[in-house]
Amino acid sequence: xxxxxxxxxxxxxxxxxxxxxxxxxxxxxxxxxxxxxxxxxxxxxxxxxxxxxxxxxxxxxxxxxxxxxxxxxxxxxxxxxxxxxxxxxxxxxxxxxxxxxxxxxxxxxxxxxxxxxxxxxxxxxxxxxxxxxxxx
Numbered sequence: 385x386x387x388x389x390x391x392x393x394x395x396x397x398x399x400x401x402x403x404x405x406x407x408x409x410x411x412x413x414x415x416x417x418x419x420x421x422x423x424x425x426x427x428x429x430x431x432x433x434x435x436x437x438x439x440x441x442x443x444x445x446x447x448x449x450x451x452x453x454x455x456x457x458x459x460x461x462x463x464x465x466x467x468x469x470x471x472x473x474x475x476x477x478x479x480x481x482x483x484x485x486x487x488x489x490x491x492x493x494x495x496x497x498x499x500x501x502x503x504x505x506x507x508x509x510x511x512x513x514x515x516x517x518x519x520x
Contacts, residue, residue: 385494387486388506389421393469396478403446405480413454419485424458426469427478434470 412418425437438458439451450456461481469479496502 385490387489387493389483389485392480392482392484393472394480394482395473396480397476399478401444403444406446406450409482410450410453417486417488419487420454420456420482421485422458422460422481422483423456424461424466424481425478426466426473426481428470428473428475430476432475434473436466436470 409418409420413420423439425439425442427435427437429435439447439456440458442448442451460483465481469481473479
């Protein structure tokens, strides 16, 4: 049984990658909260040229260790997926496309199934929206 699977796209202007993003992902993986199913990097240079990087192409030591430890690849990310991300990017920006399984939800899902329950709806409310509601 799988937990819910989500995709997350994060954008960067003048990105300064220092390993902290992969460290945060590693922490969540090690705690059994998520499993990273796929990760790809997309960038658009100032002339509009798009580059797609499979995580296995990264040479940074932190990235190489992350890929080796967790077996992460870009295999399940399609060209259509990366093309959609590239369309969103402005020139000079980059993005990470992350696909994760929410492992924490598997016992909950099984408990619902065992109680003859079923999913009616799901969604996500961004923290910014909650803050706006709380201000009203």
